[in-house]
Amino acid sequence: MRYRLLILIVLGLFSSGLYAQNAKKYVRKGNKQFEKGEFSDAEVQYRKALDKDPNSFKGKFNLGDAMYKQDNYEESGKLFNELSAANLTPEVRAKSFYNLGNTLMKAKKYKESIDAFKQSLKLDPDNYNAKYNLEYARKKLKEQQQKQQQQKQNKDKNKEKNKKQNKEKNKQDQKNKDKEKQKQDQNKKQDQQKDQNKQDQQKQQNKQQQQQQKQQISKKDAARMLQALKNDEKKTLHKLEKQKAKAAKSSKSVIDW
Numbered sequence: 001m002r003y004r005l006l007i008l009i010v011l012g013l014f015s016s017g018l019y020a021q022n023a024k025k026y027v028r029k030g031n032k033q034f035e036k037g038e039f040s041d042a043e044v045q046y047r048k049a050l051d052k053d054p055n056s057f058k059g060k061f062n063l064g065d066a067m068y069k070q071d072n073y074e075e076s077g078k079l080f081n082e083l084s085a086a087n088l089t090p091e092v093r094a095k096s097f098y099n100l101g102n103t104l105m106k107a108k109k110y111k112e113s114i115d116a117f118k119q120s121l122k123l124d125p126d127n128y129n130a131k132y133n134l135e136y137a138r139k140k141l142k143e144q145q146q147k148q149q150q151q152k153q154n155k156d157k158n159k160e161k162n163k164k165q166n167k168e169k170n171k172q173d174q175k176n177k178d179k180e181k182q183k184q185d186q187n188k189k190q191d192q193q194k195d196q197n198k199q200d201q202q203k204q205q206n207k208q209q210q211q212q213q214k215q216q217i218s219k220k221d222a223a224r225m226l227q228a229l230k231n232d233e234k235k236t237l238h239k240l241e242k243q244k245a246k247a248a249k250s251s252k253s254v255i256d257w
Contacts (some may be wrong), residue, residue, distance in 0.1 A: 023053035030062060039069040057088055068103055077103040094123035098130050105133065110141035
């Protein structure tokens with residue numbers, strides 16, 4: 001992958017005067033540190049250059065490179081985007097679009113990087129690195145889209161799987177609920193049957209007790225009746241005896257002629 005950035009070291013100056021000379025001095029210091037790989041120190045020098053001359057496109061361009069090397073793709077892209085839209089030479093704008101494309105590529109914004117490389121090639125059709133990176137960005141975009149599509153399919157598949165599992169779970173839960181309800185109904189029915197049996201048994205016991213009481217009452221009544229009969233019989237006999245005695249007495253007073 002050709003991620004080689006372009007750095008502006010020998011470009012024409014658009015600034016003038018003391019501020020421009022001071023900015024140029026800081027840019028040169030920054031370039032030396034950049035070439036040594038001291039990107040953080042180079043950033044400091046480029047920012048000093050921009051403090052002296054905010055219009056120093058070299059300071060801004062190389063600051064974008066320094067931020068890129070420190071993996072600060074957001075600020076790097078912002079700087080190159082500003083330069084690509086500025087009223088600069090086609091060469092500078094082509095390089096700005098090229099570096100912007102690389103920055104977007106690092107940020108995995110492949111669609112945007114493709115647009116940047118196309119803009120760079122419009123301004124500089126012979127830039128081989130831009131052509132190479134354009135095709136590479138297209139390849140990465142395709143892979144990204146395929147990955148996203150696969151992720152979507154997997155997500156849909158998992159969603160459908162979860163839906164099916166939830167449906168089966170709900171079905172099993174309902175089945176368990178029905179079984180539990182059936183069991184509860186059966187227990188309730190058994191309890192009701194037990195209560196009914198208990199009531200029937202109690203009724204039977206009450207009936208037997210009543211029958212026993214009736215039998216006892218009947219025996220007592222029979223005894224009383226028997227006793228009454230005996231008493232009546234005694235009275236009758238006693239009455240008959242009295243009548244006989246009276247009759248006998250009367251018969252003795254009659255003269256026997």
